[in-house]
Amino acid sequence: MKKHILLLLLITSFSFAQNTLHYNDEKGSAKATLEDISWLEGNWKGEAFGGKFEENWSKPTGGSMMFNFKLVADGKVAFYELGHIIEKENTLLYQIKHFDPNLKGWEEKDKSEDFRFIKKEKNRMYFDNFTFEKVSDNEVNVYAYFEESKEEVVFNFKK
Template sequence: MKWTLILLLTAYLPSFGQNTISYTDGNTSPNATLADVSWIAGHWKGEAFGGITEEIWSPPLGDSMMFVFKLVVDDKVALYEVGHIRQEEESLILRLKHFNGNLTGWEEKDKTVDFKLVKIEGNKVYFDDFTFEKINDSEINIYVVLEQKNGSKEEVAFNYKK
């Protein structure tokens, strides 16, 4: 009994206080439409990684919402991301690709980084280790789990204003 309780606590401690949820293999994504996440659309700006961050999200059109992300450090583009939230069957998926400031890609030509929908609850949309939170009509938070060079994982928060 004691070991079972310790194992249960250990399993839940890493997610305590976090804003992201991991997708578990074997589960299915819940039913959702782009209308459920349309509030993400807009031109958002914030600060992270020692620079200025910018995300531009289109309104739903053609079964998707496209976006571009830019990180500018010391007046130079350090990183771009291009992607979309796409309606697939009865649910949503977030897909993206990374690019250096000179537009050379990180991922293989036909590969994307995919985040399956875990759940939508109130003002939050949970994709696999990637969460959008609506604060109000002119402010959102985005939480992303990033893997560090040493293999550890860290949740990073981005605060954006329109």
């Protein structure tokens, strides 16, 4: 019985992390523009981390798609994110800054978390540790790999 449970856990963890990729300096980034991910524009909602979130993406203008994110758990804001995907050197770069409920930044003043673009495939855009997947015009999955916990989490967004 223990062997079956262990095998099931191994299979589950293997299949669970197959939606994200890690950036490889030798391979670099594929060419891409904001038009390739313009389907992300809009106001999205979902549930995560024991609460409800909303994320709003602007249309591509000025070489950028800006977003804001808010997570509310137990009736209170847990944290915010502000960021963008920008066109840079014929490819894309995904950048995020986090803030606590009082708008105190998690990252240092002049720092952001940066995730380089890897490749595009049909309805998916792969960044380092993040994958944006268009399910339909009104549904998106975002897969995020967390280095510290070695876990991949899926966030389901709906308009």
